[in-house]
Structures are given as structure tokens and as C-alpha cells.
Amino acid sequence: MDDCIFCKIINGEISSTKVYEDENFLVIKDINPVAPVHDLVLYKRHIRNLNELTNEHEDFSKIFEVIKKVAELEKISNGYRVVVNNGEEAGQEINHIHFHVIGGRKLGKIA
Numbered sequence: 563m564d565d566c567i568f569c570k571i572i573n574g575e576i577s578s579t580k581v582y583e584d585e586n587f588l589v590i591k592d593i594n595p596v597a598p599v600h601d602l603v604l605y606k607r608h609i610r611n612l613n614e615l616t617n618e619h620e621d622f623s624k625i626f627e628v629i630k631k632v633a634e635l636e637k638i639s640n641g642y643r644v645v646v647n648n649g650e651e652a653g654q655e656i657n658h659i660h661f662h663v664i665g666g667r668k669l670g671k672i673a
């Protein structure tokens with residue numbers, strides 16, 4: 563989608579630090595990390611958030627395998643947090659569906 567920063571990262575127009583990639587997802591380092599490990603799992607197809615998921619996106623469910631793999635690559639399988647800011651009220655800033663994978667330190671309670 564034009565004007566979407568994550569679409570531009572996925573198609574290589576904007577640079578990023580890649581952690582993992584397969585046919586459905588690109589995983590990159592968050593530019594403003596809140597913990598020693600803070601990765602973003604970007605779905606390669608542009609949809610705004612979970613509210614726009616339909617039966618057409620059955621490949622999206624593979625995100626859970628990707629998250630497990632990322633945790634292994636980042637050596638945080640003993641404990642990590644998966645965050646989805648879904649919609650404006652939840653603080654979603656970039657309207658391209660993505661999951662945060664956060665770890666590498668003891669994490670506090672969720673706000």
C-alpha cells in the first residue's frame with residue numbers, strides 16, 4: 563500500500579534490520595526498542611489490524627510458528643511477551659498488522 567512504512571520496509575524501499583523472513587512474514591528489529599530484544603513480526607500482506615482478518619488470510623495463523631522461531635533465534639524462549647496494539651485506542655501507530663516480540667529482561671506487569 564502506498565504511504566505505508568511497513569509495506570515500504572517489506573518491499574525494500576526503507577531499510578531495516580532483518581531477523582527472519584519467509585513467504586508470509588518479515589521480522590525486523592524495532593527502531594525504538596523497549597527491551598534488549600524487541601522485534602516486529604510484519605505480515606507481508608497489507609491489512610490494518612486483526613479486525614480486517616478474513617478467511618482469505620489463513621496463512622496469518624502461521625505467525626505463531628514464526629514467533630516461536632524468533633524466540634529461538636533471539637535466545638529468549640524461556641520468557642517473552644507478544645504484544646498487539648490493535649487499533650487507535652490501544653496505541654496502534656502503524657496501520658499495518660504486526661506483532662511485537664519483547665524479551666531479554668525481566669518484564670513488568672502489563673499496563
Ligand code: AMP
Pocket residue numbers: 567576578590591592593594595602646647653654655656657
Ligand atoms: P504500534 O503501531 O504502536 O504497535 O508500534 C509501531 C512500532 O513500530 C513502534 O514500536 C515503533 O518503534 C516501530 N517503528 C516505527 N518505524 C519503524 C522503522 N522504520 N523500523 C522499525 N521499527 C519501526
Ligand code: ZN
Pocket residue numbers: 563566567568569570607608609657658
Ligand atoms: Zn502496509
